[in-house]
Amino acid sequence: MLWNASPPRQRTEQAVLDLAAVAVRDIDAVALLADAVGSRRTTAARLAETLSGRARIGRRQLLEAVISDLACGTCSALEHGYLTRVERPHGLPVAQRQFRESLKGPLYRDAYYAEIGTVVELDGRLFHSRATDRDRDLERDLDVFTSARTTARLGWGQVFDRPCLTAAKLGEGFRRRGWRGQARRCPRCPPGPGPPLCG
Numbered sequence: 001m002l003w004n005a006s007p008p009r010q011r012t013e014q015a016v017l018d019l020a021a022v023a024v025r026d027i028d029a030v031a032l033l034a035d036a037v038g039s040r041r042t043t044a045a046r047l048a049e050t051l052s053g054r055a056r057i058g059r060r061q062l063l064e065a066v067i068s069d070l071a072c073g074t075c076s077a078l079e080h081g082y083l084t085r086v087e088r089p090h091g092l093p094v095a096q097r098q099f100r101e102s103l104k105g106p107l108y109r110d111a112y113y114a115e116i117g118t119v120v121e122l123d124g125r126l127f128h129s130r131a132t133d134r135d136r137d138l139e140r141d142l143d144v145f146t147s148a149r150t151t152a153r154l155g156w157g158q159v160f161d162r163p164c165l166t167a168a169k170l171g172e173g174f175r176r177r178g179w180r181g182q183a184r185r186c187p188r189c190p191p192g193p194g195p196p197l198c199g
Contacts, residue, residue: 003018011050012036012041012042013042013046013047013049013050014050016032016033016036016041016042016047017047017050017051017054017057017063018101020032020033020058020059021033021057021063021198022057022058026059026062027077027081027160029059029062029063029066030062030066030077030081031068031076031077033047033063033067033070034066034070034074034075034076034077034079034080035076035169036059036073036078037070038075038076044067044070044071045071047067047070048064048068048071050124050163051063051067063069065084066080069083069084072097073096073097073098073194074097075097075098075110076122076158078122078155078159079097079110079111079122081159081163082099082110082111082120082154082159084120084136085159085160085163086159086166086167086170087111087167087190089143089163089187089188090163090164090167090171090183090184090185090186091171091181091182091183091184092167092171092174092181093113093115093177093179093181095111095112095113095118095120096109096111096112096114096189097110097111097112098110099104099111099112102172109121113174113179115178115179116174116177116178116179117147117149117150117177118149118150118151118152118173118174118177119150119151119152120151120152120153120154120168120170121140121151121152121153121154122153122154122155122159123153123154123155127143150173150177152170152173154166163188164185164186164188164189165189167183167186168183170183171183
């Protein structure tokens with residue numbers, strides 16, 4: 001508690017953890033944590049330290065896992081979903097997260113697979129509020145294309161509604177670009193032989 005503030009108020013980390021612990025859905029808890037870190041109001045390290053000092057809190061296991069992933073570079077609920085529903089459970093290669101490059105000023109790639117020249121951009125907006133936002137995203141994709149790399153732009157449906165199918169398609173695309181692995185089935189994948197088929 002910040003007693004010297006007027007009026008006294010709770011520290012950001014305490015407030016975010018309290019809200020995440022009582023959120024209606026797990027995805028809402030993930031979004032609260034990701035938004036707090038992504039907006040730079042706090043850091044994953046400060047959240048982890050605050051959480052470790054709490055004797056009792058709901059969803060502790062989930063909160064610890066999400067904060068750990070935030071420390072690895074996920075910055076939104078969609079990026080966390082991609083990591084935990086698509087990439088990790090299906091054995092896809094591990095991306096460099098928030099990869100910084102400077103083509104026309106500094107910018108960050110959501111997930112960059114350097115060995116296979118692929119960028120995965122996670123577009124969390126359900127719609128673009130301005131045509132210029134959409135144009136900027138398409139320009140970034142074109143910049144990747146001119147550098148002999150390719151971009152896969154994913155949204156909420158691919159990550160949360162069809163993660164297994166998305167993993168299968170990414171795995172196939174990665175293999176065509178030189179990845180020697182293969183997407184594997186996860187516990188959510190329907191039974192049957194072969195790679196993931198649906199989500």
